[in-house]
Amino acid sequence: MSARPAPSVGVIGGGFWGVALALAASRTGAEVLLFSRREHPQINDGPRIVRDHAEVARARLLVIAVPSNAARTALRALGDHMDGSHLVIHGVRGLEGEALKTVSDLVREETPARRVGALGGPIQEDELREGRPSAMVCGSRFPEVHAAVTAAFQSDGLRVYTTPDLQGLEWASALVGCLAVGVGFAEQAGAGPGLLAALISRAVDGAARIAAAAGAEERTMLGLGGYGDLLASIRLESRPEVILGKALARGRTLDEAVAEARLRVEAIPLIPRVVAFARARKVDGGVFEALETILQGGAPRTVLDRMFAA
Amino acid sequence: MDSRAPIFGFNDARDEIVRTVVDRVLGATRDPLLAMNEAAYQEAKRLEGSRKPQDVRELTEWQRLARSLGRMHDAERRRRLRELAEEYAWDIAGNFDPRVYQLSSRLLPPVVSALLAPRKLVTVVRDPRKLISLELLADRVLVQGPLAKLRSLVQRGTAVYVPTHLSNMDSIVFGYALERAGLPPATYGAGKNLFTNPVLSFFMHNLGAYRVDRRIRHNLYKDVLKTYSGVLLERGYHSLFFPGGTRSRSGGIERKLKLGLVGSAFEAYTRTLLSGRERRIFFVPATINYLITLEAETLIADFLSEAGKGRFIIEDDESSRIGRIASFLRKLLAMNAAVVIRFSEPLDPFGNRVDELGRSFDARGREVDPASYVKNQDGAAVVDAARDVQYARELGEEICRAYARDTVVMATHVVAAASFARLRSHAPAADLFTVLRQRDVLTVPRDDLAADVMALCERLRALEQKGCIVLGEDVRLGSGGDIVERALRAFAGYHSSPVLDSRPDGIAICDTNLLFYYQNRLAAHGVAWDVIAPPGVPSGLQVQPPLPPRPPSSLPPPLDDRGAASSRGGAAGARAGSMNGAGGGR
The missing domain is CATH 1.10.1040.10 (N-(1-d-carboxylethyl)-l-norvaline Dehydrogenase; domain 2)
Structure with missing residues (x-):
């Protein structure tokens, strides 16, 4: 065991959604790594910005928050540093290609992870970022994923509902x-x-x-x-x-x-x-x-x- | 043959296995009252209508138990539960005699001969070798797939064979295929009714089978059964499950599986990790393909009859009639490549591909430690039933994909598909039963049917190019006319009424039910009419091509990675793989 406890949540993607999700998780007390190539002067406490996929993959719960057309590439790079113990969820709206693949299909194709899930529901990025009350949905067939997402995101202001219908x-x-x-x-x-x-x-x-x-x-x-x-x-x-x-x-x-x-x-x-x-x-x-x-x-x-x- | 395979020590270990099973089931049963109540209820429901003295006796006992359960102390309930679990566990545990196994694993050839000349049965029992016709059978029954890789894997872990299921001949044929491939025997759970079948029971007792009583529906029995199969896996017994649960009634390949027994592998693997002696488990899907199916008539009739929907056990089909088996085998022996057993690429329990050293690789070819899938967020391996149900479900989907890719198309399937398409165009927009009613109303000129067959073969070839199906030799090499001829020969003389009848003005389409049965083999591939898709599965589901061969990874190159057991790089590679087999290539 290293002296520092393993980070609990890794967020991939430095856009609006990625930042909002990182802040929300950080608010619940999770140790959060945010993988981003951008500068984030507005984040001074809470999430730690990292530039390396290997670094963010030290977290066991990974949250993908990139545009759907960038998801495959991001997952492939991330997959080099993952194994079967990672839980992977995403907040990506979209279906890929003519085959209309879901992003969780891509996770299975591009990474060794199997315990996958998605975030959805009516919550808005600003509500999430500012911690105003709202609700979101976590879909996964794995009860473990529901538990991890609820632990990482649910707070007084944010209710996480779960569904097995990923x-x-x-x-x-x-x-x-x-x-x-x-x-x-x-x-x-x-x-x-x-x-x-x-x-x-x-x-x-x-x-x-x-x-x-x-x-x-x-x-x-x-x-x-x-x-x-x-x-x-x-x-x-x-x-x-x-x-x-x-x-x-x-x-x-x-x-x-x-x-x-x-x-x-x-x-x-x-x-x-x-x-x-x-x-x-x-x-x-x-x-x-x-x-x-x-x-x-x-x-x-x-x-x-x-x-x-x- | 590897006589160190654990199955040969089974009798010594049996007491201990049963004890472990009973202890685990009891440990996992939170409420004995609930468990026994449910068992008594289900059993009473099952036995109520019966007049057999044995059943009446059992019913009385269950009713007595149900009445007294409420008054019992907890300790008394636990004791009764233990008794019941023990009874079931012993009932399930088969009797395996290695000496008989050595004999019976070579028994298919002599018994084939014996059935053709039943009076010689005495001679067979005295000296089976006298009648062995292995060379002949080797041409008739082909064994294909990555056999060298499988032989390597069974030295390194536990194999779970999960073939498609069409016929009661399957377990015997599959046992024979293992023997031919140089693979150690596997235990399997055979329906208890097969043990009472006069013909098949002979094999069942001796092939390492354990007994599954499919009439018993309550959870206590299912728990014992599942735990039993899990304990066997944990101890390294190679196992055989038919995950379709029952013979395919429609003739189609399975697209939905019963995953109970498959699911026991996850706990078994996790327990080997927890005990510090990791033993990996490899799933080996396989297809068993017949030119003609022994029980086709009964099975398709059962599929088509509304009443048949609840009929899980058929005790009086062709497989219980010696005469039918004999004529089936006579047919089989008269035709080359009449049965093809094709092993698919092995998978780890989490759907990853494995190499011949037993290492797992994800879809992008990165090596991954299978233990990581059963670890929790703190990095500890844990048994988690809710998680494993999901792994099993995903593995089931993967197994179904393998079935579709490794389906071997034979002349009867293609000709049936072509004939059935004719029937459909003869009655456009008709429902299935209207199409089926057109018995002996349509005669197709030979050349037209041959042309239809050729057109289908083109589509099938295109699918094979993509790795989505495999063509049998007859379909690959024959002309349209040859293929029609072969199918006619195969049908004639086995099925009780003519399927297709050769007449001066062409081929008459007679037994529409059987043609439906044989064409269904291609339904999942979109090459034949698909009205048999199970609920929740879109019909005409596109079969997915296999993953491309593993790209060279950045990891140090594995030893002899592209060795004898060629990974499946399209159909050509797969065929090359079969050449390694004991009898695959010719």
């Missing part, structure tokens, strides 16, 4: 990212509360069936990790997907709208792939076809017709 949570997070574009679009196009509620409920229902076709449980999409997450987008002006949807409703082209959102919107490449997936599995993909119409610059009336046809 795949359901990952699909829910990714699909909600797509649906949030629709929420922004509908709000900007002048949908009233009744219509908005109807659209959201129909959309969540459709998304649940698609997730079920991928092997998830329908109820996960209908719960905190899906429905709950989507509700949080209603009043959110800052969410990139919402900004994108609003810009499109104002008649902006997709490129202009992306520029307005300023962050990578994972939903843009994902929506057509979900449409193709639904078609291949013979489930109703009407909601996502409507979203595809939105991305292609469809007028609100056309989109609405498409939605109600579903």
Whole structure:
């Protein structure tokens, strides 16, 4: 045993989410290592910044917080320093490639870890960073992962709910990212509360069936990790997907709208792939076809017709 | 043959094994009252309808126990629980006689001969060697896969063979394959009904089998069984499980497994770590492929009948009729490569690939210590049932992928798929039963059927290129016409009514049920109609190609890594691997 106790949480990724997660874990008293290539002058106590994968892998609970297109590379580099005793969770919203692989699939492909999980739910980055009360969901088939995540993150202000349906949570997070574009679009196009509620409920229902076709449980999409997450987008002006949807409703082209959102919107490449997936599995993909119409610059009336046809 | 394999010392160790099993089961049972209540309830339910004197007696005993449980003191309950567990453990523990084993492991050939000429049975028992026709059988039954690697692994750890399950012949055929591959024998849990089967019981008692009574459904029995298999693994007994749980009714390869016994490996491995004597466990998936299946008629009828859904045990199928077995074997002996046993690449319990030295490597080829998977956050190895259920589930998925990749396609499968596709296009948009009702209504010109077969073979070849399936020699080399011919020969004379009938105007499609059965072998690959996907598994699931061969890692290169047991680099490499086998290549 070394004199210093082994660090308990390693966070990979120095973006908004990585920093917020590192701060939240640090607040519960965990010893936190934050792997980041950036400078973080605002972090002066709590998380310790490290530049080396070997260093961050000394923690047994690893939290991946990188954009989905960077996940594979990050995991491969990290995997060189891991073994089967690591618990790996991620807060990445997105599904990879044509095969729509979840990030936990990537963890299994790129690292020796098997005890994997994901974070999701309605919690927002600023709530997490500032320690304001909120709730998140941890999905994993391994009770050990639930226990470790709860120990590392749960506090008076932050409730960690758990589900064994890891795949359901990952699909829910990714699909909600797509649906949030629709929420922004509908709000900007002048949908009233009744219509908005109807659209959201129909959309969540459709998304649940698609997730079920991928092997998830329908109820996960209908719960905190899906429905709950989507509700949080209603009043959110800052969410990139919402900004994108609003810009499109104002008649902006997709490129202009992306520029307005300023962050990578994972939903843009994902929506057509979900449409193709639904078609291949013979489930109703009407909601996502409507979203595809939105991305292609469809007028609100056309989109609405498409939605109600579903 | 390695006579140091632990199974040869089984009789000496049996007392101790049973004692360990009983102690562990008792230690793990928190509430004896609950356990015995549940057992009594399940047993009473099972025995109620029966009129057999033995069953009536047992029922009375269970009812008496159930009534008195409430009044018992805790110590008394524990005592009764111990008695029950002991009874079950002894019932399960088979009788293994190494002398008989030496005989019976070589028994398939003589018994084959004996069944063809039953009057000579006396001679067989007196001197089995007289009738051995090993050379003949070697052409009929092929054994493929990374055999050299497996021979190396069984010296270094405990092998758990997990083959597909189609027929009651499987355990015998598989035992024979182990012998042929130069691998030590394995114990396995055979359904107790097989011990009463007049033909098969002869082998069952002597092949190292232990008895599993599948009629008993309560948890106490399941705990004893699982603990028993775990203790055997812990002590290094190579084991054989059929994780499909029962013979595939549809004829399809398993896509969902029963993982109870597979799960016992995780605790067994952890316990070897805790005792300071690590003994690694290697899972070896395998496919057992038949040109024709002994019990095909009964199995598919069972699959198709609604009533059949609850029928887990069939006691009166073809495998209990000597005449059927004889004609099955006559067929088998008349056709080359009629049975192919194909071992897959071995895996560690956590789904990692292993090399011939027994080291584990993750998907990217990094060596990983399997012990790390059972360690907790403080770095200590711990037994954790909730965790192991998940490992078992993931291993089960991995095993199913191996099944799909190592499925060996034979002429009967392809021809059945081609014929069935014809039936479907004859009744477009019809449901399964409508398609099946078209018995003897369709005759396909020979050349057309041969062309359909060729087209299917092209698709299968493309799949094989990707490593997603294996073509049998007949399918690989034959023309469409040859393949149709071979399938006709295989079907004719074994199945009780004609499957396909050769007529002047072409091939008549007769027994649609059996064609459905044989085409189902290719359903998971998307090459045949897939209406048999188990609930929760998307139909026509894309079979995943194998991982690319391990990239050279930055670690010091392992000794003789690319040695005799070639890692599976596409189909060509796999075929080369089979050449190492005792009888794989020709």
